[in-house]
Amino acid sequence: MPTLQTFKRLFHPALMIFLGLAGLYVVALVYATGESLLAAVMLLTLACFLWIYSSAKTYAYRYLFPGIGAALIFVVFPMLYTVRIGFTNYSSKNLLTFKRATNYLLEETYRADGATYNTSLHAEGARWRLRLEDADTAKAFVTEPLSLAPEKPQVLKATPAPAAALGEEMPMRDLIAHQAALKTLSVQMPDGGEVRMTGLREFAPARQQYTLNKDGSLTNNQDQSLLRPNLRTGFYETASGDTVDPGFQVDIGWKHYGYILTDTGAREPFLRIFVWTVVFAGLSVLFTFSLGVVLAVLLSWENLRFRSVYRLLLFLPYAIPGFIMILVFKGLFNNNMGEINIVLSGLFGIKPAWFSDPLLAKTMILIVNTWLGFPYMMVITMGLIKAIPLDLYEASAVAGAGPLTNFFKITLPLIIKPLTPLLISSFAFNFNNFVLINLLTGGRPDILNTSLPAGTTDILATYTYRIAFEDSGQQFGLAAAISTLIFLMVAAISIIQIRATRITQDDKR
Amino acid sequence: MAIVIDKNQRWRLLAAHAFLISLCAMVIFPLLMVVSISLRPGNFATGTLIPETISLEHWRFALGIPSPGPDGQLIKPDLPVLLWLWNSVKVATLSATVCLFLSTTAAYAFARMKFAGKKTALLGLMLMQMFPTVLALIAIHAIFSRIGHVFPLFGVDSHWALVLAYSGGIALHIWTIKGFYETIPPEIEEAATVDGATPWQAFWRVLLPMSLPILMVVFLLAFIGAILEYPQASILLRTQDHLTLAAGMKQFLYPQKYLWGDFAAAAILSGLPISIVFILAQRWMISGLTSGANKG
Numbered sequence: 001m002p003t004l005q006t007f008k009r010l011f012h013p014a015l016m017i018f019l020g021l022a023g024l025y026v027v028a029l030v031y032a033t034g035e036s037l038l039a040a041v042m043l044l045t046l047a048c049f050l051w052i053y054s055s056a057k058t059y060a061y062r063y064l065f066p067g068i069g070a071a072l073i074f075v076v077f078p079m080l081y082t083v084r085i086g087f088t089n090y091s092s093k094n095l096l097t098f099k100r101a102t103n104y105l106l107e108e109t110y111r112a113d114g115a116t117y118n119t120s121l122h123a124e125g126a127r128w129r130l131r132l133e134d135a136d137t138a139k140a141f142v143t144e145p146l147s148l149a150p151e152k153p154q155v156l157k158a159t160p161a162p163a164a165a166l167g168e169e170m171p172m173r174d175l176i177a178h179q180a181a182l183k184t185l186s187v188q189m190p191d192g193g194e195v196r197m198t199g200l201r202e203f204a205p206a207r208q209q210y211t212l213n214k215d216g217s218l219t220n221n222q223d224q225s226l227l228r229p230n231l232r233t234g235f236y237e238t239a240s241g242d243t244v245d246p247g248f249q250v251d252i253g254w255k256h257y258g259y260i261l262t263d264t265g266a267r268e269p270f271l272r273i274f275v276w277t278v279v280f281a282g283l284s285v286l287f288t289f290s291l292g293v294v295l296a297v298l299l300s301w302e303n304l305r306f307r308s309v310y311r312l313l314l315f316l317p318y319a320i321p322g323f324i325m326i327l328v329f330k331g332l333f334n335n336n337m338g339e340i341n342i343v344l345s346g347l348f349g350i351k352p353a354w355f356s357d358p359l360l361a362k363t364m365i366l367i368v369n370t371w372l373g374f375p376y377m378m379v380i381t382m383g384l385i386k387a388i389p390l391d392l393y394e395a396s397a398v399a400g401a402g403p404l405t406n407f408f409k410i411t412l413p414l415i416i417k418p419l420t421p422l423l424i425s426s427f428a429f430n431f432n433n434f435v436l437i438n439l440l441t442g443g444r445p446d447i448l449n450t451s452l453p454a455g456t457t458d459i460l461a462t463y464t465y466r467i468a469f470e471d472s473g474q475q476f477g478l479a480a481a482i483s484t485l486i487f488l489m490v491a492a493i494s495i496i497q498i499r500a501t502r503i504t505q506d507d508k509r
Numbered sequence: 510m511a512i513v514i515d516k517n518q519r520w521r522l523l524a525a526h527a528f529l530i531s532l533c534a535m536v537i538f539p540l541l542m543v544v545s546i547s548l549r550p551g552n553f554a555t556g557t558l559i560p561e562t563i564s565l566e567h568w569r570f571a572l573g574i575p576s577p578g579p580d581g582q583l584i585k586p587d588l589p590v591l592l593w594l595w596n597s598v599k600v601a602t603l604s605a606t607v608c609l610f611l612s613t614t615a616a617y618a619f620a621r622m623k624f625a626g627k628k629t630a631l632l633g634l635m636l637m638q639m640f641p642t643v644l645a646l647i648a649i650h651a652i653f654s655r656i657g658h659v660f661p662l663f664g665v666d667s668h669w670a671l672v673l674a675y676s677g678g679i680a681l682h683i684w685t686i687k688g689f690y691e692t693i694p695p696e697i698e699e700a701a702t703v704d705g706a707t708p709w710q711a712f713w714r715v716l717l718p719m720s721l722p723i724l725m726v727v728f729l730l731a732f733i734g735a736i737l738e739y740p741q742a743s744i745l746l747r748t749q750d751h752l753t754l755a756a757g758m759k760q761f762l763y764p765q766k767y768l769w770g771d772f773a774a775a776a777i778l779s780g781l782p783i784s785i786v787f788i789l790a791q792r793w794m795i796s797g798l799t800s801g802a803n804k805g
Contacts (some may be wrong), residue, residue: 030659038655059708060624067615067679068630070607074677075637077654078645085647105777271511295532298525304520313533316540319787323739323755324780330762331769337553339542371536403521411694434643435739437758450636461643468647468743476647494639 020046026404034099043079045069079487086249086481093246094234101248102218102229103208105236110222111198114205115235117141119197121175121182122166130187131166132203134157142166153184160190165473175200192315256481265451269483270463272447277459280365280428285423287370292377293415295408299378300385314500318375326439329368354408356445358456365457369436373426418504424497428490434461442466452478460486547571547773567774588760588768589750590775597753597779600668600742601735605676608731609724612682617712619683622697634680642678643740649674650744664694666747674741676733682727689723690716729790736783754779 007352023046031039052058052065063141096104117132127145134140146154170178179200187195187203196206210218210227218227218236227236227244234250235243260266268393298308332340333354341351354364385426392410401409437443444457445461454463455472461480468479569576571590574582616626619631644647650665653674656665664670697719698711706714717724730737742756758779759787761772 033659035655036660038659060618061624063614063618063622063712064630067611067683070611070673070676071634071637071679074649074674074676075642076677076745078642078648079640080643081652083610083647085651090651217650221773297558298529299524305520310529310533313536314529316536316639319784319791320540320782321737321755321783321787323737324760325539325784327758327762327772328539328776331546331772332539332542334769337767337769338548377640428639429641432641432643434641439739461641464644465646467739469650476651480647483647486644487640490640490644494636497639 001141012504013054016050020050033349034103035371041073045073045318047104054129070110074317083484083487084480085477086256086484087253088477088480089234089248089252090249090476090480091478092472093245094249094366094477095474096248098248101236102212104246105111105218105227106208106212108209109196109198109206109328110115110209112207114207116192116198116202116204119196119201119203121170122164123168123170129166130156130158130185131161132187132189133500141189142153144186144327148178148181153186156185156187158187158189171241172200179467204399252429252477256478259478259483260482260485265449265452269447269450269452269454272456273454273458273460273463276362276457277431280362280369280459281433282373284369284373284430284433285427287366288373288377288426289423291379292369293412295374295378296381296385297411300382314378315375317372318379322372322441323435326436329364329371330440333364333368355441358445359495361441361457364434365440368440369430369433372436377426381419384418385411388414410425421501421504424493424500428493428497431459431490431493432461433459434488437462438465460489543776546770547777549770552768552770560653567770568778569773570768570771586771588757588771588775590754590757590779592750593752593757595755595781596751597736597755600671600675600753601732603668604672604735605728605731607672607676608679608682609728611676612679612686612727613717613720613724614712615679616683616686616690617716619687621695621712631684634683635660636700642674646744649741653745657771660690665745666751668751669748670745671742671753674745675735675738679731682731685730686720686723686729689720693719710803711794726790729786729793733783733787735801 023042027039027043027046028425034039048069049065052061064466090115115137116135118135119133120131121128122131124145127147129145132141132143141158142161143156143457146156162258165401177184181199183197185197188193194323195203195204198204198206208223210220213219213226216229221224225238229235229248230243231250232252233243233247234252235245235247260270296305299311301307332338335341335351335353337352341354352360354360373452379407388411393406396410404470406416427487437459441455441457443453443458443466445456447454447456453466453473455466458466464479464482464486467482468474468476518531529780536563545560547567548563548565549560550562550566557801566576570586570588573586573591575585577583595804619627653663653670654665659666661667661675693716698699698715701711702708736753737755739755746752746756758772760766761768763776
């Protein structure tokens, strides 16, 4: 069967060429929408794909490509991109790319002289007709049927309205929902004029506000003034220097870093938050570790009864989803209605303000984090204690040592070394324990008199989140710059951790 | 002398029991409270810890059953807990499947093949693991909103965006599976290759069926990881009906709308199955991992 063999031989190259062309087509489509970065990433991925799956030399990479590709695109690339954003003015004011901001301005219209029409939409089957009524003369016109999900801007012709009644009118609620589609409509009136949507129920002659000039500036068609893009501030500016919204993203160099490190309104909260982040992570490790070790020692004590019952109960906090338990504690600690304060006021007559006093809020966070974290330490330490040879304890018993001596002279020194990398990774985890802080206190109570929203219980990770997603300014660029600083800190912790792991492994040999 | 030690020991045992019991009480107190709160009428504390009258209103809310409001009209609960749970399960199943596919193939190359940059890639995977994605939230948000301009299906507020975002976090899974593959003697696949199998067939027909236990473990790990993931879900999902459980649950406890009782019922309803899956997975994981080690 030569044909089948030829087919088999040709199938792979043919498939590759087909996939390559299809991929290029999609990339071109993406590029045409103005997302050049996305298109570049896709093109690079496509090129790697074609090379790896058509060359015989790259056989091993065929297995790696999907996994490593996903990791590179969705984990490594976002991190690099964060660093990149840290050097831009990306924020809610400068949200769009330069191209999109320009297009936005070019789509702006202003109302020119001419008749105004009151409009209404009337159903005709699945499509709609626009009825326009001259506001002064009450002369009515009707357009050809139109679709509300147009693929491209529609130009419709209007004719004098027939006497026959039109279909049912579209209610206001739907009208608002379809506003975006209606804005793209332009209607040609029988007298030659062209009208566009100027209000929810109003069409009027509208003209393009700006015309793009060859040098990149925009001419305002209404008053012939010029707008020039300022690539340092990220705004189109008038001759007198007034900015015109929307702004666009531009590089601003090290400005954010300068701001964080030199502006007193920003530096002071940043340092306070940094100190609390370290204190929080350190104390969390200390508390979970101490409690975990004590419990592990107790539960390894042969003479103690009901050990398995205790172990099961004490393991529970580890099994319950963290986000649910954190919210449960948020409710239980509630200042006025929380069950913990009901118990405390019943027993001691006090009602601590867990959420409004900074020190109490920090205490609460540490209590909750210890509750959540000790079972893990306990389980790990129990495993390590099992590995300690029993004759060590027998020898110490012969020497007449008590349990405290045993613990500090035998158990602790033997488990602390293998535990060190784990403690560091626990520190690194808590250093960025976003979920706990964000769900429990949200960083509050806030520090007063700061230029950015900053809380007394905020850690660095939640601080950047608030700057980027909760503050109305949505200063993505600034938050990304702070994230970059955290990257450096995490990198430092990672180096220490790798060192510590190596030392432990060397000891084992 | 021996008697003295015994007496000492009895005191110590007693102290240990007292300590452990009080600690267990502290562990169980919040859990029991949640059950009690979910059965207590009203959303505000009444001053007693054990409910005097049992009311099922919160459970109705959590299950999405309409209940009569103050004016007698039927009110449908406005926080769709069951839908969120379903969204969570959906996203977690999809992303665990994707992660499993991506990590098994990559782990195979790492365990069995020689190629340039292997050491660097393995080290890179380990380093990647140390940088939490929460630090890249801004970029992730920016990337998916830009993707959404072109492909709305994968943009912000879509479950597919979340699946894609989770698909990158496979470093640990690759290491786990690679470790398992290395316990299986390569001679088995070599025998298959001698019989005329391509490397892909040796992987797909011989190695994969033997690694079923570890694949299940990794699937469960990825599944639980996706269910518990909060930061990315909270920035990538917007619409009420698209939220996952982790992203939606905080809506119960906004100061202006404090649904403490309803939250308690919802927490048990959604937390219990997840916890049970987690405990089962933990047990199973230990047996799965050791059974793999025995094969080697």
